[in-house]
Amino acid sequence: MTTELQAESGPRGAAESAHVPTIDPGPHSTSSPATRALGIAVLAGFAMLAYLGLAGTPEDRVQGELVRLLYVHPQSATVAYLGCFLATTGSVMYLWKRSLWWDLVAHSTAEIGAVFTAFALLTGMLWGRPSWGTYWVWDARLTSTAMLMLLLLGYLALRKLPGDPDVRARQSAIVGLLLVPNVILVRQSVTWWRTLHQAPTLSLPGAEIEGLLLFTMMFGFAVFSGLFLWLTIHRFRVAWLVRQVDELAVNEAITARIAEGTSR
């Protein structure tokens, strides 16, 4: 999957420009040999996971075929929390180093993390419907994951507002920095809420996990992490290119402005 972007160079204005565009010519697509290799590895991994998950491992005595969600649901949830953690790390580093790189890391990991969070919620609901009869239960884990989704959506809503990208970066970094503490507080309060009264806990995974099941689960973690990495790298590069285009637009605007002023 490649994304082609033609970088327009040179001012369209009439005046001779003394301002040389300061953008980095850079790549014109978001893929590279490394990501292609990673992509192929991830695809192969998913093929393997699908085989193991659907055919290679036996069904559960109690849950039947449903247990196969064990190989995707916890994995996507874990990766979702990983994405959130990386978003906070990126935000902290951006506030410290003020480098564009960290800002883009925060943005892309948050966005891809949100995708995995949505997938985790979806697989959780798919698991829940046959098991409990309803699509949703307010158990600690599912509720915490839903709250994570809302926190990330808030971050992304701020991120996507139009305006000066540097201002947006600083504001988002502060919201991003608070993501992990907020998630911790929410998780803690939700867990106490659902467990202090010994409410029947409707937990999802089976009791004994060993051997091939365990291996498949772990393998699933690896594959999902690989997918996360691949998606994040591409999202990062797209975001980087968007910034470059923005810089270019600003430079053109500067040229046009000077031309308009001196032509009077």
Added chain:
Amino acid sequence: MDPVIHLDAAVALLGRFPALAGVDLDVAPGEIVLVQGPNGAGKSTLLRLCAGLVPLSSGVGTVLGADLRRERRRLRRRVGYLGHAAGLYDELTVHDNVVFWTRAAGADPADAERAMAAFGLDQRLRSVEVAKLSAGQRRRTALAVLVARRPEVWLLDEPHAALDTETRDLLDSVVLDAARAGATVLVATHEHERAAAMAQRTVTLAGGIVTADTGRSAVDTATTEGRRVP
């Protein structure tokens, strides 16, 4: 002597629009500079940049030795800015506003009283809510706050607007006094005659850059003769 304001190819963005597209300007301490130019030239943004309200996007800029990219907070109490908005709380009285803003800036409350008296705000208008004031009276209140703070750099954006002649003369004399005491003044205005009599130097802005600069004149007529309030 180090310039109080030093700008070199300064670019300031409002959103994505380059309000200032490469300004070069040096202002020495004690100068009174008139900034003129057509609407949309970037005069207001230039003043806001020097006040540290707008970040510098590229180029070099320092005011009172503070870098306009990184150290804007250092400027805060040393610079006085009078913009189009008065910066007052509508719900509070003139007295409450002046006292609050003076104390907020760490200035002497006695100066607040003196400033209010100078601008005719200490009698009837003292306890009037700012919402009920006319535009000119609001301006006077904002000016009183500015004067009470005794900043080292004065940045005035269309200060004469909405003021009657008497108050305009008062403003001019206040500015001249401040400059004599060592403050540096930048005035953006369309009132050419009035400002030209006061300012030693005229900088013309157009399209976000400086297109003309008269520099310091050889004889400082404005300050030696002074201006008398009739």
Added chain:
Amino acid sequence: MFRDATLVAAKDLRIEWRSRVGINQIAPFALLILVLFAFALGPDGGLLSKATPGLYWVAVLLCGLLAVQRSFAVEASDGATDALRLSGIEPSALFLGKTAAVLVQILALDLVLLLGVTILYGTTFTGWVLVAGTVLSASVGIAAAGTLYGVLAAGLRVRETLLPLLLLPVLAPVLIGSTRAFEAALAGTTSEGWLWFGLLSVFALMYIAAGAALFGPLLEEA
């Protein structure tokens, strides 16, 4: 620094006193929410009394949102935000001052709502120490987090829709904790209630610290 914070808090409260927005608009809104809940959940069936702790704190959250929005709307008129930045007040002092003013308003709303639920829902409160502690710690948390996210939203054109989206998920632990603490107070199981009080206090302290540290950068962009 505390002198500046007091100056700012006094200014905010003086504005509130003159404009009476809290008394004339937000407090009636609080009572309105209680009435709306009664319409939604019906007076029969005991739902209202069972749900009182939760309904109370949802009402506090919604009114707290309004109080925070108002706190920054006051600055938005006539360029006062610029003037605040120019005044050179330490941003952390500004944060503490504004938070304190919002806190006073939220505590006043708490009183109104306590009265409201006692009268409208027939609640009889026991465990008053726990109730008071909960009200205090939760309100501090709401005021602090609200002021921090409030200044972020203040400079944006979409502030009315973005602030709730940012702030309410953050305040979820406060809602959970304070509701459970109230339930414990009503049921007499106060020991569990004090556990929740601990969570609320951690939340409040964290957001006071975070606000004092982060208010400055956010104010610059407002």
